[in-house]
C-alpha cells in the first residue's frame with residue numbers, strides 16, 4: 001500500500017522542520033547562558049598567595065594586599081583586598097581591616113594617642129592588637145580573623161572567620 005504525501009503535507013512538514021531547527025538555534029544558547037554558573041568549576045583551593053615574604057612579618061601589624069576573582073552570577077571581576085598581618089611568637093595572625101561599627105577601614109597606629117592599637121577614623125573606634133574592640137568606643141565586636149599561612153616563603157591568606165583570639 002502506498003502512502004502519498006500531499007503537497008500541503010509536504011509543506012507543513014518542511015515548515016515544522018525548519019521552524020524547529022531555528023527555535024533550537026535560538027533557545028540552546030540562552031539555556032547554556034542561563035545555566036553557565038552551574039557548570040563553572042569551584043575555585044582552585046581557598047588560599048591566596050600574596051607577594052609579601054613571610055620573613056618580613058614582625059610583631060608590628062603590616063598591610064598585606066591580596067587579589068582574587070569574584071564571581072557575581074555571570075560576571076567575573078578581579079578584587080583587591082587587604083588584611084593586617086603580624087607575628088605572635090611562632091604564629092602568624094591576620095585581621096580584617098573592616099570596622100565592626102559601620103564598616104570603615106581601620107589602620108594600625110592611626111591615632112597618635114594610641115600608637116599600639118587599631119584605629120577607625122570614622123567614629124574614633126579603637127581595637128587592641130588582637131582585634132578586641134575597646135569598650136567605650138563605638139565598635140561592638142572584635143575584628144574578624146583570616147586564615148593565614150606561609151607558602152614557600154610567602155604569606156597566603158584564606159577564609160575569614162570570627163575572631164578566636166579574644
Ligand code: FES
Nearest residue numbers: 099101102120125
Ligand atoms: S565605622 Fe568604625 S567606629 Fe564607626
